[in-house]
Amino acid sequence: MPRDPASAAPPDALRLRGIRKVFGGVTALDAVDFGVGAGEVHCLAGENGSGKSTLIKIVTGVYQPDPGAGIEIFGQTHTQITPTLARKAGIAVIWQDLALFPEMTVAENIAFETLLGNRPRWVSYARLRDTARAALARLDIDLDLEARLGDLPIAQRQIVAIARALVSDARLIFMDEPTASLTQSETDALLAVVRTLSDRGVAVVFVSHRLAEVLEIAARVTVLRDGRLVGVYPTEGMTQSRLSELMTGTSFAQAVTARDAAGPEVLRIENLSRAGEYDDISFTLHAGEVLGLTGLIGAGRTELCHSLFGMTRPDRGRILLNGEGLQLRSNRDAVAQGIAYVSEDRLALGLIQPQSIADNAVLSVLKRISGAGGLLSAQKKEATVSHWLRELAVKIGLPEDPVSTLSGGNQQRVVLAKWLATEPKVLLLDCPTVGVDVGARAGIFRIVRQLADRGLAILLVSDEVPEVFLNADRVLHMAGGRIIHQWDPRQTRLQDMEAAVYA
Amino acid sequence: MHSFLRAYPTEAKLFVVLILISTGLSLASPDFLTLVNVTSLLNNNAVNVIWAVGLLVVLIAGGIDISFAVAASVVQYLCVYAFAAIGGGNWAIGFLFAGTFGLALGLINAFLIHQFRIISIVVTISTFNAFFGLLMFFSSGRFLYNLPSWWSSRVILWEYQTASGTWAELILPVAVMAAAMFATWALIRRTTTGRQLYAFGDNPEGARRAGISIGRMQAIAFGWSGMMAGIAGLMQTQITKEVVPNALIGRELEVLAAVVLGGARLGGGRGSVLGCFLGVLLVAVTQNGLNLLGVSPYAFKMVVGIIILLAISTSNLDPSRLFRGAAR
Ligand SMILES: Nc1ncnc2c1ncn2[C@@H]1O[C@H](COP(=O)(O)OP(=O)(O)OP(=O)(O)O)[C@@H](O)[C@H]1O
């Protein structure tokens, strides 16, 4: 009996065969096959630098693949893709680096899709706002549509990028680490939207280093390692540790590392307050201690860090370093006192994008690596750079390449290298693993422990409760600008801690 | 009001400064706030504003143009010969020719920038020199007085005899300036193409990934600047009544300074027509005021330099913040 063509299965959203991409000496992708079914939520997993973002850029025509690639979108074969063609074929992307327009308003950024096209049309700002409002409503989030995008904190910019992808009637949406700087509730809202999209037949390719999320949302996961395909697996029956094993080729032990701090008190905070940001904060930090600080985004954690790093001034209270009162007028003072700060927003605060990896890594220690007469010593620079890049296992081509060519997670490691090179006494780590893969996370926390063993006092800020649970000696819970609780991870269960924080 | 301040903080600040300076000048000199002086300020700065709105579009798209003033001189010469060749011409043909010649010169810039991936400042410094060299070579530095009479005689749109017997008047360049401002405003604020120009200047990689054609953006930005330069060249003879090859060279930096003063950002993504107008006006009013006060003209440029430094160093002061704070 002949088959009725109308009842045939819909074509796959995407089929890629033999995708290869070499940048200079780095093979970003090597003969990768990748497929997504219509309406499927498919996860793309892999360590930093494994080629996830590059794959997305090839499908969307930002990069051209090396010859021999086969690309089929909704059953149609394409020999060459341009960004416009990809958009018209029904593809939308939430870029890892957001690719938004800081000088334009939130409304224009979200409804940017409606401004595209070569034939000029008149712009209706009222319609732009309506479009933007509708997209935000789907996420159940309210933002000031007239605000300049560049004035928003990173988490809100991320939301704008997500809303932008929802404006078009895309049938295939790539989301490259959309949750990296979102709170739990915002993440939940996004995951709910992803499910609705998928129910409506929209395929979603989801990239995240938060494996719990991956297993929750996706039906299948494609794993890349070093630009090569490891395999495609159903998430049914998959565990986080199995997945990280597939991504890295090794397995990681997960155990609480807390212990009693033995060293002398280094930092003492007494009744520190700053109007509208944090209120009556007191705690102590000892040499050799890793103090965790968790809470939802907006709890005042980052604001507190800014004050401890001299970027803002508290209204009241005292900061004592080694028993002496500290007046920080600027972050330069803080650096001089041996305080280092790894910020959550590496794109804006951490790195000078067009400069080389090496230059960025030594940016904060220029004085120390200077030789006679204040000139930079090439040898010292090279020694410092290669030491830290090796310690942190940063995957790079050449130290001379611009930082902007690194994958997102590797950029984060360069930021860390930059600050570790200052050999600080107090290290403030503000969400140090945003966008960093499991293997590198383990590596970063191993280093954090080693630094503590060498006598550093470390404040570890994170909104991922498991992170502080596993890696801190004590955990402070911050909410609404105040510290409301303190835990000892050895005497608490992770579930209880998570319940309290995400409540 | 609040939303205007928020969207246009620089323009609002500039406006306040302009009012303050004007008030001060009208107190210091009785000649400043007179109909005759104000209209002549407008007449004499119309050409600068026409250039400024053309340059604005280039700055918004993240480029810079040094060649427009020289391009205006080139267009003047081309026009003289073209009008002679067709036996005279009239205003309609004049605008058509001047606009087209200017556009063509602008497209040369765009082509060089896009095709060879050279940054715009290098390209336009080169074309600035090339245009000027060619112009001096072919004109041998000669002045041209034999312009068609429709072109060289002043078109007075409005005049008024004041009580003292002197005439206040507005001439054609002022109307053309208004039209150029309106057209540029419509382009950059009201069309999708204009918003793409902002986006491209703001984040070129983001624009590229969204599928915006970079070559097209360059062509529109530099084409617009060239076209405005051509029209400005056509208008200049309303003031000088003759064509001199090296009359306009050097004006580009003055205009660039005024546009940056008006809030356009070197680097792209920001700037408005209103800001351009206020920027040109502020520089003009200051010079005019110093002139009326009898200050040496050599001091003008220094004072203008100081104003720009002040404007840029206070650009972090955002007046809308004051209102936002109060509203909380
Ligand atoms: N434009 C470029 N020039 C040179 N090398 C590049 C370029 N883009 C990417 N690479 C390299 O290709 C490799 C893959 O990078 P990609 O950004 O795809 O990784 P990723 O899987 O997205 O990692 P992450 O999880 O850190 O975002 C990296 O080694 C990176 O340095």
Ligand SMILES: [Mg+2]
């Ligand atoms: Mg990536």
